[in-house]
Amino acid sequence: MTPASPPFTSPYSLRVKICGTTSLHDALLSAGAGADAVGLIFASISRRRVAAEVAREISLAVGPAVGRVGVFMDQGLDEVLRTAEASRLSAVQIHGEVSSLYLSTLACYYPVLRVLRPAELAGQSTSPGGDQTPTIQPRGLADHTLMLDAPNPGSGQPLDWESLRASFPAGAWLAGGLGPENVARAIQVLRPGGVDAVSGLENSPGVKNPGRVRDFVREARKAALLAFPESYPQ
Numbered sequence: 001m002t003p004a005s006p007p008f009t010s011p012y013s014l015r016v017k018i019c020g021t022t023s024l025h026d027a028l029l030s031a032g033a034g035a036d037a038v039g040l041i042f043a044s045i046s047r048r049r050v051a052a053e054v055a056r057e058i059s060l061a062v063g064p065a066v067g068r069v070g071v072f073m074d075q076g077l078d079e080v081l082r083t084a085e086a087s088r089l090s091a092v093q094i095h096g097e098v099s100s101l102y103l104s105t106l107a108c109y110y111p112v113l114r115v116l117r118p119a120e121l122a123g124q125s126t127s128p129g130g131d132q133t134p135t136i137q138p139r140g141l142a143d144h145t146l147m148l149d150a151p152n153p154g155s156g157q158p159l160d161w162e163s164l165r166a167s168f169p170a171g172a173w174l175a176g177g178l179g180p181e182n183v184a185r186a187i188q189v190l191r192p193g194g195v196d197a198v199s200g201l202e203n204s205p206g207v208k209n210p211g212r213v214r215d216f217v218r219e220a221r222k223a224a225l226l227a228f229p230e231s232y233p234q
């Protein structure tokens with residue numbers, strides 16, 4: 001089941017998120033490059049995990065126009081809300097299996113980016129027992145925005161964009177192996193509401209490559225303008 005399209009149609013507008021930010025220096029670099037948001041990862045498995053104190057410093061430093069998206073995986077609602085408050089986040093990104101109630105409760109406090117793998121988008125994903133009962137039913141966009149990402153997030157693994165053409169939900173964001181070299185093609189194929197990247201923009205895990213960050217934002221903006229000029233009246 002593919003979530004319904006948003007109830008409104010608006011000109012195509014692209015959001016650019018630079019994820020895996022672990023220092024004030026890199027946060028200001030991304031903000032200065034024109035990113036709409038920086039990602040701050042709190043998932044325990046991540047090599048890019050940031051402390052709430054550093055996240056709060058970043059949140060207060062990047063200015064009022066830059067979003068701060070906290071990335072969480074397999075973490076309870078209480079931990080997410082406490083961390084989000086302490087870090088002065090502006091939105092949360094949720095990976096892993098969670099209930100609809102978890103998402104709708106969270107959406108009462110913060111805008112939610114709900115990450116799905118392509119298999120889950122179809123409403124079919126193999127539960128631990130191996131049977132094909134749906135474990136995650138994508139809901140409408142009423143209380144969250146979908147983002148498609150690879151099964152192993154943060155690994156630089158691109159999705160097969162062509163195979164997703166028919167099922168990619170309107171307004172959904174796209175992650176997975178994006179970088180300056182391929183983001184334009186991804187935008188042309190899927191017209192995502194946002195693009196998000198980390199591995200392709202780093203010198204090492206958690207340390208940004210300034211030139212690649214700037215190139216990524218520039219290529220994404222250029223692609224959005226060239227592919228959908230009707231959305232950017234002169």
Ligand SMILES: O=C(O)c1ccccc1N[C@@H]1O[C@H](COP(=O)(O)O)[C@@H](O)[C@H]1O
Pocket residue numbers: 019020039041043045046047048071072073093095149150153154155156157158175176177178196197198199200
């Ligand atoms: O990057 C991580 O370490 C990470 C860990 C746990 C959950 C999400 C994580 N990162 C997210 O993965 C996408 C795609 O990463 P990549 O560009 O393919 O390397 C990234 O944008 C984060 O949102």
